[in-house]
Amino acid sequence: MITISSDVIRGYNDTIILCLLLDGPSYGYEISKKIKSLSGEKYIIKETTLYSAFNRMEKNGYVASFQNEDILGGKRRTYYRITDKGRQYYREKCEEWMLTKEVVERFIKRD
Amino acid sequence: METLKNYLENMFLSLPNTPEVRKAKSELGQMMEDKYTELKNEGKAENEAIGIVISEFGNLDEVAEELGIKTYVEEDTSSGELLCLEDAKAYLKDTIKCSQLIALGVMLCIISPTPFIFMGAYSDTANSDFAVVRTGAFAIFVMFFFIGLAVAFFICAGVTKGKWQQIKRKTVGIDFHVTDYTKTQYESLRSSHALCLSIGCMFCILSFIPVVLISAIIPAGFWVECSAAFLFILVAIGVYLIVFTANRNAGYQSLLSLNAKGTIGNIHVPESAKEVEYTSKGVATVMSVYWQTVTCIYLCVSFISFDWHITWIIWPVAAVLRSILNTCFQKI
Known part of the structure; x- marks a missing residue:
């Protein structure tokens, strides 16, 4: 079975996470669950990868974290929300991907 | 859930104990817990849920690199092995044995001069010179016997301890399971430690009482001259308690401080035990x-x-x- 290339996807973990945060603030496990379901279970993000991405993006000011209680009431979790800088970065990454995809696509032969 | 907690603790064992690392640990723990709870709710078996969570956890090197602590992880896990629980238990057992031996040795050393006091008291009240010489020889014999016994105890304790020095040199640390065990044991000894210390100190401080009491009640004579011996005996009991409990405590602390300084695994060491x-x-x-x-x-x-x-x-x-x-x- 062919699996997803971690080298390629690595550059777009940030984009994927930011995209999900566009809908509203979220926390670690919820994000990883959404990635799994939206990718049709083809991409399962590792916890360490996810945390590294959050940490990196927070340092760069793309996301901001805050403590909040679960909607269902109960556990306190670290939530992340996207910042304006994050939105801008997301748009840039989207354009970058379009270009990348367009270029790579030209070299993909289907038969 | 306990398995996952252990897994996480052990992964973080050799990372430096900084706010950033602690935050990473709690965040990752939270994600694992959420995932585990959901898998369980979906009707997965305990083992299956744990297996999935661990297999999807990823590699800590990635996080460490992000936090700028890559070197730490590599350095610490390659150079040795972790002390296992059986060894830790055996070590603690030996520590208690050694503490008893050392404390007994010290006690014997302290009471070793008492035969002279008895001898002095006896010779002052005795009639014949022959009896004085005989008791003198006996006192010397008893004193050396006590000291000899003490030295034997010290050597015995040293040999037992030496065996563990080797193991300590080979190991890089103790895992979370062992830390937890040691810490619980250590905590449970807290009251016994305080009790031994205070009773020991009390014996030392109040050791003069027999001397005062005897000389107050009985007029000069054999017993008054002997009373100093009781001082030694009380001090010896006090010192035994103090030395025993101090050594035992030090043993637990040395086990807890096996993990490298400043790492997550080192957080249980009490402030006072740090070198x-x-x-x-x-x-x-x-x-x-x-x-x-x-x-x-x-x-x-x-x-x-x-x-x-x-x-x-x-x-x-x-x-x-x-x-x-x-x-x-x-x-x-």
């Missing part, structure tokens, strides 16, 4: 052989002067001097 650092190298050298030197001085002075009844004063003086040196030269 004292000195501002000057000379003081550090002197302090490393402090008690050995004091013992040496005590024995030399005592054997030369034979003033055993007073030379014990070296010990309290040395203890006070040590705390003064510590306060003056300690690195803060």
Whole structure:
């Protein structure tokens, strides 16, 4: 079975996470669950990868974290929300991907 | 869930104990817990859920790199092995044995001059010179017997301890499971430690009471002259309790401090057990052989002067001097 290339996807973990945060603030496990379901279970993000991405993006000011209680009431979790800088970065990454995809696509032969 | 907690703790064992790392640990723990709970709710078996969570956890190197601590992870896990629970249990058992032996040895040393006191008291009240010589010889014999026995105890304790020095050198640390076990044991001994210390101190402080009481009740004579011996015996009991509990505690603390300084695995070491650092190298050298030197001085002075009844004063003086040196030269 062919699996997803971690080298390629690595550059777009940030984009994927930011995209999900566009809908509203979220926390670690919820994000990883959404990635799994939206990718049709083809991409399962590792916890360490996810945390590294959050940490990196927070340092760069793309996301901001805050403590909040679960909607269902109960556990306190670290939530992340996207910042304006994050939105801008997301748009840039989207354009970058379009270009990348367009270029790579030209070299993909289907038969 | 316990398995996952252990897994996470062990992964973080050799990382430095900083706010960033602690945050990473709690965040990752939270994600694992969420995932585990959901898998369980979906009807997965315990083992299956744990298996999935661990297989999807990823590699900590990634996080470490992000936090700028890559070197730490590599350095620490390659150079040795972790102490297993059986070894830790055996070590603690041996520590208690050694503590008893050392404390008994010290106790014997302290009471070793008492035969002379009895002898002195006896010879003052005895009639014949022959009896005096005989009791004198007997007192010397008993004293050396006590000291010999004490030395045997010390050697025995040293040999037992030496075996563990080797193991300590080979191991890089203890995993979370062992830390947890040791810590629980250590905590459970807290009250016993406090009790031993306070009773020990009480014995030492109140050791003069028999002397005062006897001389107050009975007029001069054999028993009054013997009363000093009771002082030694009470001090010996007190010192036994103090030495025993202090050694036992030190054993637990040395096990807990096996993990490298400043790492997550090192957080359970009580502040007081951390090694004292000195501002000057000379003081550090002197302090490393402090008690050995004091013992040496005590024995030399005592054997030369034979003033055993007073030379014990070296010990309290040395203890006070040590705390003064510590306060003056300690690195803060």
